[in-house]
Amino acid sequence: MATRKPLQLELVPGNAPAQIATRHQFRLEERWIEYTLKRSLRRGSITFTIDEDGLRVGAPWRAPQRRIESLLGAHARWINRKLGEWQERRPPPFTWQAGAIVMALGESLTLTLDPARTVTEREGSCLHVAADVQTAPGTLPVKVVAWLRSTAEDWFEHRAAHYAPALGVPLPAIYLSNAKTRWGTCHPDGRILLNWRLIQMPPDLIDYVVVHELAHLREPNHSRRFWSWVAGVLPDYEQRRRALRRDGHRYLLC
Ligand SMILES: [Zn+2]
Structure with a gap:
């Protein structure tokens, strides 16, 4: 029986997407971390960035996964410190209720509910909301x-x-x-x-x-x-x- 040569999938730069993003988990110093891996045809080296979504790794299209993970391990201290700072910067979960804080022009305003009002108005650091959440919670x-x-x-x-x-x-x-x-x-x-x-x-x-x-x-x-x-x-x-x-x-x- 003739053996058929397996079809080789070649990624042709002209037809391939310029970059591809995937999510991964990795154990870094006793702790599981998640990161987004962005492989790009244009990238020449492996980079680490902490942005609003957490850790992002940029890598050349063909960089081996084990190379990426050994670099993660080598930079564990920096990554853990930066991820810690990122966690602290993240906003706390927000709930729509009286007493919740919203920002306007960089200032914190406390929401107070006032169903008797016809217009919502700011007074100092309070935003008096013309809303009746009893009858209409939304x-x-x-x-x-x-x-x-x-x-x-x-x-x-x-x-x-x-x-x-x-x-x-x-x-x-x-x-x-x-x-x-x-x-x-x-x-x-x-x-x-x-x-x-x-x-x-x-x-x-x-x-x-x-x-x-x-x-x-x-x-x-x-x-x-x-x-x-x-x-x-x-x-x-x-x-x-x-x-x-x-x-x-x-x-x-x-
Ligand atoms: Zn612009």
């Missing part, structure tokens, strides 16, 4: 998000009006977005979409996103010219950009 998040969105609309317009002249661009139409992974988008037709969740952040981070999107009206790319427009208005933009990357996930609560 009204609390709806009212709070509506308040955050309307606060966001006013704030974003006010900040865009402040920065547009400095960038020499006409004041664009600003819309709220509900994206889960993007803070802002600048459309080729000049519309700017800003994520309403940004309103939870401190004003200096919101300003960075507003300026970033406005600067795209000048340069629709991330070229050196683009960043020099941003730097012209916010000389410390790199600090703000880092802070947004580091803390942004905290504001994706609802």
Whole structure:
């Protein structure tokens, strides 16, 4: 019987996906850790990053798994320390109830329920929510998000009006977005979409996103010219950009 040569699957770079992500578990110094492994055709070395989702390992397409795991073992101390810091940074589980804390412009607001009110209003560090959770338990998040969105609309317009002249661009139409992974988008037709969740952040981070999107009206790319427009208005933009990357996930609560 003639033996058939087994079919060899060759990954042709042109047809293969540029990268592939898989989840793995690994025992690291007496403790199971989980990580996302991203193999990429473009990557030349193995890298470790701790981002909002935990440990991410970047690896060349063909890097052997045992090589990856021996490197994990060699960096166990760093990884464990960074994972510990990441755990501490993670927001506590959130429950919609009276006394819960929501953020607005970087400040903590305590939710109080006031069914007698007709409008939800902030007073100092309290957000008085016009909601009756006895009769309609779902009204609390709806009212709070509506308040955050309307606060966001006013704030974003006010900040865009402040920065547009400095960038020499006409004041664009600003819309709220509900994206889960993007803070802002600048459309080729000049519309700017800003994520309403940004309103939870401190004003200096919101300003960075507003300026970033406005600067795209000048340069629709991330070229050196683009960043020099941003730097012209916010000389410390790199600090703000880092802070947004580091803390942004905290504001994706609802
Ligand atoms: Zn951009």
